[in-house]
Amino acid sequence: MEAVDATERSYKGFEGPPPSLLTIIIDTNPHAWAYLSSTLPLSKAIANLLVFINAHLAINSANQVAVLASHTQHATWLYPTPHPPKAAARNATNGSNGKVDGDVDMADTPSMDDANKYRPFRNVETELLANLRALMSQTSEADLKASTTTLVAGALTTALAYIAKANIKSAPHVGDGNAADLAAAADAPTARSTLTSRIMVLSVSGDLASQYIPVMNAIFAAQRQRIPIDILKLAGDTIFLQQACDATGGIYLQPSAPEGLLQYLMMAFLPDETARKHLVLPSAGEVDFxxxxxxxxxxxxxxxxxxxxxxxxxxxxxxxxxxxxxxxxxxxxxxxxxxALIPRKKKKRKRVAGEATPGGAATPGTPGGGATPIPS
Known part of the structure; x- marks a missing residue:
């Protein structure tokens, strides 16, 4: 009765696909969207993008999404909304004097809960639209005149930092839990990934030559971390983003009809890294290096x-x-x-046998010119 149970029991772990983190970078350059306003306005593009995000979240309940705006002067978060520092939030909650009185301020704004909408869908839609409106309202005419390009390099760097932080949070604790053990586990080539990450850039701007060095640094960092970068190019022509897809194994797509944005998103960019191993991906053709x-x-x-x-x-x-x-x-x-230009030498023309000389005399040993004999 007190013997130790030595029965071997096999533990079957979770064999399903790991959750996916999709980080979307939206090019919010007002100059480029003004050019596309007749075919694809920004409001319609955001509506199609929200449908795409909802489809990504519906595939797996553990899937995550993050949205960045690559603006003219800076890169900012659209979702999730950055939280203010704890001290500032505590002061705002307790009043202007900063005293903790235990009371809770009651907001007059109505609740945004909707029983007919999935809560993650509602959270993404509410925060993304609110932050995008705030970003556009804060953009002045001086900012538009100062720069006509978008800050893609800063958005890529911010996305890579967010993905690295998410991977550390999702990874199991190894060793003592210090930074060195976590970094070693993340860099191990045989380690099982608990979170697959990818970056998708919705680009509408053209020239990015001024950001060549930081963009290439971000590409090499994504290549080392095995993070694919997908590019959906609606307007303009940027060779560096095409190189990013080629180096990281992402998808580069430049649709001929931007008004069909939702179809391109659902058919080409919805499958994650696990599903892409069983699919034939669209090819970018020749890459400009x-x-x-x-x-x-x-x-x-x-x-x-x-x-x-x-x-x-x-x-x-x-x-x-x-x-x-x-x-x-x-x-x-x-x-x-x-x-220096070297003059070309003139070639001497070879004289053909029987050809008359410039003086009119025939070459010796050949019959002279005369009438053609008439056969008898």
């Missing part, structure tokens, strides 16, 4: 590269010094010198 020079921030086909820091220049520096690492460049004079 051109780079931007460090001196003028323009895309070049052929340039000069520093052998120390690998900086790219469209033309040799005037003082033969790399402006990035101050290394002395040894540019050959034959490269910088204007090439």
């Amino acid at each position: 051109r780079a931007a020079c460090f001196c003028h921030r323009r895309v070049v086909d052929v340039g000069y590269v520093c052998s120390v820091c690998l900086s790219i220049f469209c033309e040799p520096p005037a003082d033969q010094t790399c402006p990035t690492c101050t290394n002395q460049l040894s540019v050959s004079s034959s490269i910088t010198r204007v090439p």
